[in-house]
Every structure is written in structure tokens, then in C-alpha cells.
Amino acid sequence: MPIALERHLNTSQLKAVETVDGALLVLAGAGSGKTRVITYRVLHMIDNLGIRPESILAVTFTNKAADQMKTRVRERLPAGRSADPWISTFHSLCVRLLRREIEALGYGRDFAIYDADDQVKVIRELLKSAGMDSVKPRRIQSRIGWAKNRGIAPGAMADHAFRAEDEAVGRVYADYESRLRADNALDFDDLLIKTVELFEKFPDTAARYGERFRYIMVDEYQDTNRAQYALIGHLARPHGNVCVVGDEDQSIYGWRGAEIQNILDFEKDYPDARTIRLEQNYRSTRTILAAAGAVVAHNRMRKGKQLWTENPQGSKIRYFEGHDPGHEAAFVSERILRRRRREPDARIAVLYRTNFLSRTLEEVFRRFDIPYQVVGGFSFYERAEVKDILSYLAAAVNPRDSVRLGRIINTPPRGIGRTTTDALQSWARAHHASLWDAIAGVADDSAAPARSRRALAAFRTLIEELAASAAEGIRTVELIRQVIEKTGYVAALEDEATEEAGSRIDNLRELANAAEEGAQRGESLRDFLDNAALVSDQDAWDENARVTLMTLHTAKGLEFPTVFIVGLEDGLFPHARSIDDDGDVEEERRLFYVGMTRAQERLYLTCARARRVFGSEDAAVTAVSRFLREIPPDLVDALSEPSFSEPAARMRGGYTGRSYDTTEAVRSVLDTRARTAPRSGAWKPGAKVRHAKFGLGTVLGIVGEGDDAKLTVSFNNHGLKKLIAKYATLEPA
DNA sequence: TACTGTAAAGTTTTT
DNA sequence: CTTTACAGTA
Numbered sequence: 001m002p003i004a005l006e007r008h009l010n011t012s013q014l015k016a017v018e019t020v021d022g023a024l025l026v027l028a029g030a031g032s033g034k035t036r037v038i039t040y041r042v043l044h045m046i047d048n049l050g051i052r053p054e055s056i057l058a059v060t061f062t063n064k065a066a067d068q069m070k071t072r073v074r075e076r077l078p079a080g081r082s083a084d085p086w087i088s089t090f091h092s093l094c095v096r097l098l099r100r101e102i103e104a105l106g107y108g109r110d111f112a113i114y115d116a117d118d119q120v121k122v123i124r125e126l127l128k129s130a131g132m133d134s135v136k137p138r139r140i141q142s143r144i145g146w147a148k149n150r151g152i153a154p155g156a157m158a159d160h161a162f163r164a165e166d167e168a169v170g171r172v173y174a175d176y177e178s179r180l181r182a183d184n185a186l187d188f189d190d191l192l193i194k195t196v197e198l199f200e201k202f203p204d205t206a207a208r209y210g211e212r213f214r215y216i217m218v219d220e221y222q223d224t225n226r227a228q229y230a231l232i233g234h235l236a237r238p239h240g241n242v243c244v245v246g247d248e249d250q251s252i253y254g255w256r257g258a259e260i261q262n263i264l265d266f267e268k269d270y271p272d273a274r275t276i277r278l279e280q281n282y283r284s285t286r287t288i289l290a291a292a293g294a295v296v297a298h299n300r301m302r303k304g305k306q307l308w309t310e311n312p313q314g315s316k317i318r319y320f321e322g323h324d325p326g327h328e329a330a331f332v333s334e335r336i337l338r339r340r341r342r343e344p345d346a347r348i349a350v351l352y353r354t355n356f357l358s359r360t361l362e363e364v365f366r367r368f369d370i371p372y373q374v375v376g377g378f379s380f381y382e383r384a385e386v387k388d389i390l391s392y393l394a395a396a397v398n399p400r401d402s403v404r405l406g407r408i409i410n411t412p413p414r415g416i417g418r419t420t421t422d423a424l425q426s427w428a429r430a431h432h433a434s435l436w437d438a439i440a441g442v443a444d445d446s447a448a449p450a451r452s453r454r455a456l457a458a459f460r461t462l463i464e465e466l467a468a469s470a471a472e473g474i475r476t477v478e479l480i481r482q483v484i485e486k487t488g489y490v491a492a493l494e495d496e497a498t499e500e501a502g503s504r505i506d507n508l509r510e511l512a513n514a515a516e517e518g519a520q521r522g523e524s525l526r527d528f529l530d531n532a533a534l535v536s537d538q539d540a541w542d543e544n545a546r547v548t549l550m551t552l553h554t555a556k557g558l559e560f561p562t563v564f565i566v567g568l569e570d571g572l573f574p575h576a577r578s579i580d581d582d583g584d585v586e587e588e589r590r591l592f593y594v595g596m597t598r599a600q601e602r603l604y605l606t607c608a609r610a611r612r613v614f615g616s617e618d619a620a621v622t623a624v625s626r627f628l629r630e631i632p633p634d635l636v637d638a639l640s641e642p643s644f645s646e647p648a649a650r651m652r653g654g655y656t657g658r659s660y661d662t663t664e665a666v667r668s669v670l671d672t673r674a675r676t677a678p679r680s681g682a683w684k685p686g687a688k689v690r691h692a693k694f695g696l697g698t699v700l701g702i703v704g705e706g707d708d709a710k711l712t713v714s715f716n717n718h719g720l721k722k723l724i725a726k727y728a729t730l731e732p733a
Numbered sequence: 734t735a736c737t738g739t740a741a742a743g744t745t746t747t748t
Numbered sequence: 749c750t751t752t753a754c755a756g757t758a
Contacts (some may be wrong), residue, residue, distance in 0.1 A: 061748070091748050116747085188748055255746065354745050359749090376747095410734095417734045536748060553746045575745055591746080614743070615749030 003047050003076070005040060009033075016243075016276045017041045020049065020215065023236075023270035024243040025263075029307045030292070030597035031283025031559065034245055035065075038217060039072045041243070042085055045215060046077060056085035057213035057235070061220050063089055064538045065557060069219075086213065090228050091188065094195040095530050098186070101198055101205060110526070112185040112394060112401035113533040116141065117382075119176075119187055121403050126175045129429070135168065143169045144176060148189045149225050149257030182434055184400045192227035199234040210238040220557075221246035221266070225257040233269075240270070248303050249296050252553060252591045254583075260301060281307045281597075283559050285314025287635050288603050292596040295630045299586045316637035319628070320606045324619055325357075325567075328608045329364035331639075332564050335604060336370055336547060339562060349560040350549045351595050353573040357566060358549050365547070375541045375550040381532050385493075385504040386511050392483040393476070394529055396466035402435035405463075409439075412492045415455040423448060424456075436463075462486055476515040476525045484508070552595045563599035565592070568607040568625040592627045605636075 005014055013033055016026045017040045028034035042058065045051040060066045070087045088096070099109055114122070123137040123144075143166065147153075152160050154177060157170025180187065186194060199206035216236055218224065221244035224232070236242040244266060251260040267273050281289055289309055296302075318335075322328030332350060339346045350361060350372075358374055365372050380386060388411055391404040399405065410416045420442075427445075428438040442448050443456040465486070469479055484490045490508065493501040518528045538554050552565070567573055573592070578584035596603060605628065610619035 063748090089748070191748085252746075253748095256748085356744050413735065415734070419734085534748070538747095551746065572745095577745065587746095612749085 003040070003043055005044060005048075008036070009040060010280060012276055012278050012280070013037050013040075016278070017044050019243075019274055019276070020045055020051075021241055023240055023266075023273035025221075025266045025270075025273050025275045026243065026245040026278065027275065027303060027305060028245050028247055028278040029281060029305050030247065030250065030594070031281040032278035032307070033280075033282055034219075034247075034278065035069065035072070037278070038219060038245060039069060039076075041217065042069075042073050043076055046085070051215065052083075053085045054083040055212065055214040056217075057093075057215070058085060058087045058217040059093060059219065059232075060087070060089055061223055062536055062538055062557070063092075063534070064536075064541070065089075065219060066092075067539075089534070090231070091191050091534050092530070094191040094231075095534070097195055097209065098191065098198070099526070099530075101202075102194065104202055104205070105194060105198055107181070107186070107194075108184045108398070108400075110184070110398040112183060112398050112404065113191070113530065114180065114183075114185050114187045114403060115533065116188075118185075118403040119144075121406070122176060122179055122183075123172060125425075126172055126179065129425070130172070130175070132168065132172070135165070135172075139165070140169055140172050144173050145189055146257070147173065148193060149227070151226060182400070182432075183402050184398055185403070189227070192225075192231065196227050196230045196234070199231070206234045207238055210235050214239050214241060216242045218242070218244045219246075220250075222248050222251035222260055222263040223253045223258045224262050225253075225259060229259065229262045242270070247305075248301070249299070249305070249590055250556065250594050252556065252587060252594060254587050264301070264303060277305055279305055279307050281309040281311070283311075283600050284309065284597060285311050285601060287314045287316060288596060288599050291317055291603075291631045291635045292593050294632050294635075295589060295596065295627055296593040298630055299589055301583075301586060314601055317631065317635055318602070318604045318639055319636050320604065320639045321624070322606060322608045322640075324610045325360040325608045325612075326364060328566060328606050329361045330368075331606060332361065332566065332604070333364055333368040333370055335564075336365075337368065339602075340546075346546065346562060347560050348547045348562045348564070349555060349558070349598060350547065350564045350566060351552050351555050351598070352549075352565070352567050353552060353575060353591075354567075355551060357572075361549060361566070370547060372547040372549055373542060373545040375538060375548060375554055379535065379540055380507070380510070381535055383504075383507055385489075385507055389480060389483055389489065389508060389511060390529065390532055392466060392487070393470075393479060393525065395463055396470040396479065397526065397529065399436040399463055399467060400434045405435050405439075409435075409459060412487060412489055414459065415451065416459065420452040420455065423452065470525060473524075475519055476523075476528050477512050477519065479525065480508075480512050480515055552591050555598050556594050559598055559600055561600045562602040562604075563595070564604040564606060565595045566606045568605055568628055569611065569622040570625055571622070572611070573625055574627070589627060589630075 005017055009017060010033075013036065016024070016037045020041070026034070026037065028037065038058065042056060045056060046053050058066075058069060060069065066087050066089050070084070073085065073087070086093070095113070098107075098111070102111060103109060119141050120137045123140050127133065127135055127137060127140070147157060147160070147169075154170050154174035157173055158167045160166065180190070199209075213235055216232065218232055223246070232242060232244075244263070246263045248260055248263050251258060251263070254260065267275060284292075286309060289307055289311075293307060320328070320331050322331055336348055339348065352358065352361075355376055358377070362372065362374065381390070388408060391407045394401055394404040395408065406421075409421065423442055424435060424438040427433070427441050428435055431437065431441065433441065439456050439460050443453050443460055445453070466479065466482060469482055474482075490505055493505050515528055518531065523531070541548065541550075548560070571579065574585050574588035578588050607624055607628075608622060610621050612619045
């Protein structure tokens with residue numbers, strides 16, 4: 001039965017769905033039903049037009065978006081089809097293509113994927129052997145990424161030397177590239193770049209995939225970079241059926257090489273392209289939309305859209321200035337509690353520019369007993385123990401992966417220390433060989449110390465055994481079990497018998513579960529490793545979480561009835577690094593626009609008048625974000641007296657929890673807190689306490705008074721600790 | 734070789 | 749403040 005599109009779509013949406021052949025640009029404003037259009041477009045093609053699902057390719061940026069689209073399409077399509085449409089992220093699409101085709105470029109099909117940490121490790125080693133210890137590896141990494149995303153080769157680095165350091169960067173960059181080739185490894189940028197290179201060198205291959213994917217859709221087109229743009233160009237060449245969806249006002253990845261010009265120039269690139277604007281917003285109140293629109297109107301680089309909505313006016317935007325981050329967080333907490341009293345299941349997001357801002361919020365939320373979920377920071381797959389075990393699996397598949405091998409060569413300790421690894425390094429350099437070859441070389445070298453040789457030979461046997469198991473196609477869970485047994489990894493953790501070691505063991509159990517779940521979906525070991533390499537922070541997000549904390553970047557594509565944007569101070573948002581460049585400020589402004597338009601009904605904007613950097617003694621006085629002044633005043637309800645002109649002296653020492661003016665509401669909550677949570681000086685010997693890191697314990701002794709008191713606490717799992725009351729985050733237990 | 738303690742550095746946003 | 753790197757010692 002054909003899908004009745006008219007019942008689900010407005011006029012513009014319907015036009016976008018029904019325009020299937022040729023090039024199509026859909027300019028979809030925030031909340032205008034973009035995902036709905038893409039989903040129905042796929043359904044329409046398959047169900048109403050009889051297009052084969054496997055000839056449809058939809059590309060997104062995040063796994064989350066891809067999964068969501070897959071689910072929605074699958075739900076509405078009749079069961080029993082031969083295949084699904086290809087819906088995936090740019091990166092996983094490239095991995096799938098390269099796993100089949102990369103041998104044409106001289107790599108092995110089992111290439112490793114290096115993440116940012118791996119890159120830094122490689123660069124650090126290269127710098128060390130070049131004697132350039134003073135340069136920071138992270139800087140080099142970001143410069144290399146900058147160059148790669150703009151198609152600048154190592155040799156051309158000096159020509160493009162926008163910065164003095166770039167000539168040196170060029171040299172490291174060249175070494176870096178050959179090192180990755182020796183390791184049979186690609187970094188994230190390479191995944192895209194090498195696919196494009198493949199298509200350029202082998203037009204037949206490009207044409208083959210172009211023929212296969214006759215209908216192409218790209219989500220968030222404003223965030224595509226040079227390589228992604230070229231990739232789509234190659235795939236669309238045979239037929240020109242390409243539909244890109246995006247919003248130039250939501251382009252927020254310029255720093256990562258995204259070129260807003262790609263969407264602005266789409267009509268030039270595809271001269272017979274049709275353009276459809278989706279301007280009706282279904283998400284936000286009139287007030288929120290008007291405020292966001294007024295802000296983004298300050299940007300010059302726009303195609304221009306006029307969003308409108310039939311939604312009600314809604315309440316004004318609430319603005320609050322705290323004295324410091326603690327005060328700001330207390331305000332947010334109080335408003336969250338108030339909302340939950342009216343509506344226990346309310347979904348609330350707290351958004352910030354930089355990850356470290358979550359710390360104060362988390363601390364205060366815990367004191368208010370507000371459960372929350374932080375999205376970002378480190379994900380499951382970034383935990384040391386998980387990375388360790390995954391490294392064993394990766395090494396079993398590709399022993400040339402020297403980053404993974406280097407990580408596990410002495411983890412857990414097996415007698416391969418500095419001296420031995422130094423010997424390996426110089427052997428590898430002398431023979432232009434990989435770490436793996438060096439291990440064999442030194443183990444067989446009768447001139448090397450017998451102890452090292454024994455340890456290395458044992459390690460080599462271990463990896464070879466694991467590789468043999470992997471080659472047999474043994475279940476991933478089973479291989480994990482072998483790793484744990486043969487290395488004694490979990491046994492070592494069990495010996496530690498600490499709370500932390502216990503949670504690490506739990507994490508490994510979780511890893512085994514993930515492997516088993518993957519296996520049941522039919523994933524191979526290789527697939528499992530690829531997925532682990534490509535998961536993002538957003539993927540761990542539980543949509544049902546009541547209170548979610550995340551960066552503004554992560555929030556893109558999501559919506560919440562209530563949204564807080566915190567830390568609205570110049571230098572923080574817009575970020576100090578962007579403030580000097582008009583283009584960069586425009587991108588920050590778009591980011592603010594993205595944040596505001598996440599809100600459906602209630603939007604709170606907050607800042608702190610003083611903020612500490614690195615926990616310094618005195619908190620620096622802040623200036624209110626310039627973006628706040630771009631909101632029409634009549635849309636805003638100020639909940640505190642703006643007083644940024646106050647003398648700095650008043651802010652000294654930061655937030656004490658006493659003696660400041662604020663709204664009655666915050667004060668009452670703070671008072672409650674003061675009654676329930678004793679001030680830090682109030683502990684008595686014998687009191688049971690809980691520490692964020694050490695867990696449960698008992699206070700044994702106290703020296704001094706108040707905040708300066710030094711406590712001696714006996715923790716159940718960490719033994720005796722001496723703590724200073726002011727800094728220790730102790731709670732009564 | 735492995736562990737412990739002290740010094741220094743660090744915070745932009747992410748597939 | 750927190751985390752990481754490195755040096756010195758068992």
C-alpha cells in the first residue's frame with residue numbers, strides 16, 4: 001500500500017520528498033522536520049516508486065543520526081525485503097569501502113584506525129627521535145589535521161607556512177605519513193582522504209560505486225569538508241541524483257575543516273539543482289524562535305531564511321547572572337527541582353561551550369540529589385582497560401599496528417621495560433621495520449641481553465597465538481577470554497582488590513557483553529573493532545535521561561522542552577580563541593543559535609560574574625557574552641540584577657555560600673542544603689563518610705577547625721587517607 | 734624493572 | 749584543581 005505522504009507532510013516537505021531525480025538542495029531550518037523529510041523520502045522511493053533499497057545511500061555525520069534514520073525507515077517499511085538502504089556515517093561508509101578496495105592503494109585490508117590519542121603517541125615518538133622535545137605533540141597533531149583537511153601535502157607545508165612552526169611541522173608530517181603507512185594504519189582524516197584518492201586514481205571503481213548508489217542523500221551538508229564534498233561528487237557523477245539537506249546557520253564545524261561554502265555553492269556545483277526551503281518550525285515557541293533569529297541575523301555569511309511557527313508565544317527567556325559558577329549551578333539546580341515538582345518526567349538539557357564546565361554543575365547537582373547524565377568527556381571505549389584489551393584484539397588482527405602493540409607490550413608488566421623498548425626502537429629504525437619485526441629481530445639477536453630476549457620471545461608467542469585464534473574466526477568473546485587468561489589481566493586487577501580495580505573488571509565484562517551483542521548481529525571481529533573505533537560520545541546518550549549535560553556541539557540535532565545554556569561570558573562563549581576573527585565569531589554565534597533552537601518551551605541563559613581559571617586563588621571577573629546583547633530585551637526576563645560593573649573586590653575569594661543577594665528561590669534551596677549537608681568543618685570522629693573517589697570510610701581524627709581542618713579517614717577499600725576538609729568532597733554516609 | 738612521590742602543565746568544539 | 753610526566757629509589 002502506498003504511503004499517504006500528504007497526511008504527514010506540509011507543502012514544502014512534500015515537494016522535497018517527491019523530488020527524487022536530479023540535484024536537490026533542501027535548506028532546512030532548525031526544527032523544520034528535516035529528519036522526517038529524509039525518512040519519508042526514503043520510504044517514498046522504496047514503497048511508492050519501487051526503487052531498490054540497496055541503490056539508496058543516506059550519509060550522516062553521527063552514528064546516532066544514522067541509527068535513528070535506520071530505525072524509522074525500518075519501522076515503516078513492510079517486512080521481508082531483500083535488503084535495507086545504506087544508511088551510515090561518512091566514516092563508516094569509507095571504512096566499508098576501504099576494507100574491500102584499499103589494496104589498490106598499497107595498504108593491507110586489515111589496516112588499523114588511529115584515533116587522536118594514537119596520533120599523538122606516534123607524533124610524540126617522532127619528535128623524540130628527531131630531538132624536538134620542546135614542541136607540543138598536540139599542536140603538531142592539530143596542524144597536521146589542518147593541512148590534511150585542506151589537501152596540503154607535507155612538502156607543501158612550508159609554502160603554506162601561515163605560522164612559524166609550520167616548516168618544522170612539515171618535516172614531522174612527512175615522517176608521520178610514512179610511519180602510518182609502515183603501521184598499515186589510517187587516521188580519521190585518512191578514512192575520507194584515502195577513499196577520495198582511491199576514486200581519483202581508479203575512476204572505474206568510483207563509477208562502480210556511483211552506479212550502485214543511484215540515489216544519494218546527505219544530511220548536515222553544511223558540515224561537509226573538502227574530502228566529503230569530493231566523495232559525494234564522485235558518487236553522484238554517473239547519475240546526478242543527489243539530495244543534500246542542511247542549514248548554513250547551523251554550520252559549527254569550520255574548525256574541523258568543514259566548508260560552509262559547500263552548501264552556499266551547491267547551486268553553482270549543480271546548475272540544474274532545485275532548492276526547497278523548509279521554514280516552518282514545529283519545535284519552539286515564538287519567543288525562542290524570535291530571539292534565536294535575532295541573534296543569527298548578525299551574521300553576514302547566510303543564504304537567509306525566515307523561520308516562522310504556529311506554536312504559541314510561550315514564556316520569556318529567563319536570564320540569570322550568578323556570582324560565580326557555584327551560584328550559577330545552584331540556580332540551575334533550583335529551577336530543575338522546581339520543574340520536576342510540576343512535571344516529574346520533565347526532560348531537561350544543560351548545555352555549555354566547553355566540557356570542563358560540567359564539573360561545577362555535577363558537583364552541585366549531586367548535592368541537590370539531582371540525577372543527571374553527562375554526554376561526552378570520556379566514553380566507554382576510551383577507558384584504559386577497555387583500550388588495553390581492544391589493543392590485544394587489534395594486534396591479533398594486524399600486528400603491524402605499532403601503536404596498539406606499544407600499548408600492550410608491557411601491560412600488564414612482563415619484564416619489557418625502558419631499556420628493552422629503547423633497543424626495539426633503535427632496531428626498528430636501523431632496519432626500517434615495524435615494531436613487530438623489531439620484536440622478532442631483537443628476540444633472535446644473540447647479542448641482546450638474555451632476559452630481554454626471553455621476555456620478547458614470550459610476548460611474540462602470545463601475539464602469534466592470539467593471531468592464530470583470530471584467523472580461525474573464533475568468536476570475539478572467546479578471543480577476549482583468551483586475552484584475559486593468557487595475559488593475567490583480570491587476575492592482576494583482582495589482586496589489587498580496590499574499588500577502582502573492581503569497576504575496571506566490570507567494564508571488561510561490559511566489553512565482553514558488547515562483543516557478544518555484536519556477534520549476534522552478525523558482526524565479525526573486524527566489524528567489532530571498527531565500531532569501537534568509530535563510536536562517538538553522543539552514542540552513549542540515553543534519550544530517556546531526565547537531566548542531560550553536554551556541549552553545544554553534541555546537542556545539535558536534539559530537542560528538549562527545557563534548555564539551559566550556561567557560562568555565557570565573553571572569552572568562554574564566544575571562546576577566547578575565536579574572538580579576534582570575525583569569521584570565527586560568526587561560527588560561535590551559529591553555535592549559540594543551535595543551542596537556543598534546541599529548546600521547545602523554556603530557555604534559560606546563565607553566566608557567572610567571576611570564574612576561576614585552574615582553581616587559582618582569586619576568581620577573575622568576567623564580562624557578559626556579547627551574544628546576550630543581540631537578543632531583543634523585550635523577549636528576556638532578567639531574574640537577577642545585572643551588575644557586571646561591580647568592583648572586582650567583591651568577587652574575591654569566590655563563592656562562599658553566604659552573604660550575597662539573589663532570588664528568594666535560590667536562597668531557600670541553599671538554606672535547605674546548609675541544613676542537610678553539614679559544613680565541611682563539622683565532621684566528628686567516628687562519623688561515616690563517603691568520598692567521591694575512595695568510597696565509604698570512617699573519620700578517625702580531626703586537627704584544626706572549619707575548612708582548614710585536616711581529617712584522618714579510614715576508607716574501607718583505600719586504607720588511611722589524610723584529607724583537608726575544604727578540598728575533600730565528603731558526604732555523610 | 735617497577736613503583737612512588739613530586740613537579741609541571743592544562744581546557745574548545747569531534748567523526 | 750586535576751591529570752600527566754618524569755625522576756629517583758627499592
